[in-house]
Amino acid sequence: MTTDTLYDAILEHLTRAGTDGLGLDDLRKLEPGASDRQLRYRLDAMRSDDKIDRVGRGPATRYVISPGLAVGEADASEDSEREQGMERVAPGVFSSQEALDALGRLAMPSSTRPIARYDERWITTLGESELLTEHQRAHLGELGETGFERELAGTYARQLNERLIIDLSWASSALEGNTYSLLDTKRLIETGLMAKGKEKVEAQMILNHKLGIEFLLDSLDFGIVQAVVSNLNAILLDNLIHDNAGGGRLRERGVMISGSTYIPLDIPQKLRQEFGRVLAYSRAKANPFERALFLLITLPYLQPFIDGNKRTGRLMANFPLFLSNVRPLSFVDVERGDYLEAMLCAYEFGELAPIRELFLFAYERSCERYPDILEAMPEPDSFRLEHRELIYEAVRDVVAGAATPAEDRVDALAAASFSRLSDRVRFTAIVLDDLRGLHEGNYLRYRIRPAEYKAWLEAVGEAN
Numbered sequence: 001m002t003t004d005t006l007y008d009a010i011l012e013h014l015t016r017a018g019t020d021g022l023g024l025d026d027l028r029k030l031e032p033g034a035s036d037r038q039l040r041y042r043l044d045a046m047r048s049d050d051k052i053d054r055v056g057r058g059p060a061t062r063y064v065i066s067p068g069l070a071v072g073e074a075d076a077s078e079d080s081e082r083e084q085g086m087e088r089v090a091p092g093v094f095s096s097q098e099a100l101d102a103l104g105r106l107a108m109p110s111s112t113r114p115i116a117r118y119d120e121r122w123i124t125t126l127g128e129s130e131l132l133t134e135h136q137r138a139h140l141g142e143l144g145e146t147g148f149e150r151e152l153a154g155t156y157a158r159q160l161n162e163r164l165i166i167d168l169s170w171a172s173s174a175l176e177g178n179t180y181s182l183l184d185t186k187r188l189i190e191t192g193l194m195a196k197g198k199e200k201v202e203a204q205m206i207l208n209h210k211l212g213i214e215f216l217l218d219s220l221d222f223g224i225v226q227a228v229v230s231n232l233n234a235i236l237l238d239n240l241i242h243d244n245a246g247g248g249r250l251r252e253r254g255v256m257i258s259g260s261t262y263i264p265l266d267i268p269q270k271l272r273q274e275f276g277r278v279l280a281y282s283r284a285k286a287n288p289f290e291r292a293l294f295l296l297i298t299l300p301y302l303q304p305f306i307d308g309n310k311r312t313g314r315l316m317a318n319f320p321l322f323l324s325n326v327r328p329l330s331f332v333d334v335e336r337g338d339y340l341e342a343m344l345c346a347y348e349f350g351e352l353a354p355i356r357e358l359f360l361f362a363y364e365r366s367c368e369r370y371p372d373i374l375e376a377m378p379e380p381d382s383f384r385l386e387h388r389e390l391i392y393e394a395v396r397d398v399v400a401g402a403a404t405p406a407e408d409r410v411d412a413l414a415a416a417s418f419s420r421l422s423d424r425v426r427f428t429a430i431v432l433d434d435l436r437g438l439h440e441g442n443y444l445r446y447r448i449r450p451a452e453y454k455a456w457l458e459a460v461g462e463a464n
Contacts, residue, residue: 331362
């Protein structure tokens, strides 16, 4: 049954049903050849076209024809739009015919869909082309504007702090099938208390997301590099896989995608090369939303790690948004089924329309959650802003020379860098305060090596 035929058939059934409307069970009986997915997508499209309304919730949901709309009027409206060359733009998750057609192909049993293998040419195409139209980029830029665009990377996201961490940890975990509610997630992150009746693995997944987001905010200086992506994956998989040391390592064996005909790359050397290419293409994209969408698609497509690739892709999609100080992408209000099917369309058919439309929908909903907080924010410390690199360099220098007392070393650096006593005093106070605040979650941003940090901790411990 073609899309137009099914669309028209459902519309006719609903017209005949009148004000009583029809539920999904009724439509299944009337159209036994259509899958639930096909029915839902046509119903969503009709709602977007303002032809039907949905009433009730859950099992009691029914669909009724919009008041005053007759089938003939609907057809005339469509003909008029076609004649004028107008594209019907709808507010639903999937609105374009291109997306609906791709999702319709996915409705076929996996046994009848062709095998799809990793295609490096597709990565090249995505990397060298624009994934969003000029209008879409402008629209997202307007939605995401915060007033912090010229501030230090991560300034806006850090102001959201716990709110962002709770939203993104909950929503991304829910897309993995996690059953914690938003309230349960908030309680777990704020107090450490697990929800009653829930599996420990669910709490671990959420807490790993929290640490992963914090890690990204502390790693913005490094940019989109393999170390950041690998460490993020290791954090997300901590205590969730049999070999805990396997998190963050590029896999050396093949993996399968459940419910899909897609077969990822399984040659270790080629996998490493493609991982480097994906990250290089993402860095080459100037627009933060292009970067975000590219990472959201390509990291799961490549499947560089033994597990957690979609989680890694969702959090890394936020990395360029953090860097640009635009509003983040929390994935709140994204349905798991919609997300998985959109990703499968990309995996199997190379079709971008579903995941692009889901990305646009998700970002619009995310932006509604995060306010314009510029007026409530204190002005950044202008001294710290002006001398940021020197401050970072001083912290790194003190840690690397762990045997030298911190105060002596910082005083010497201050004297060499500033002529005014007031500047030397202020610089010393800031650097010593940063040194006191060093911990496992933030020392990398100063470009301190793990061995240097460990030696410094030992030296500080002995001194105390």
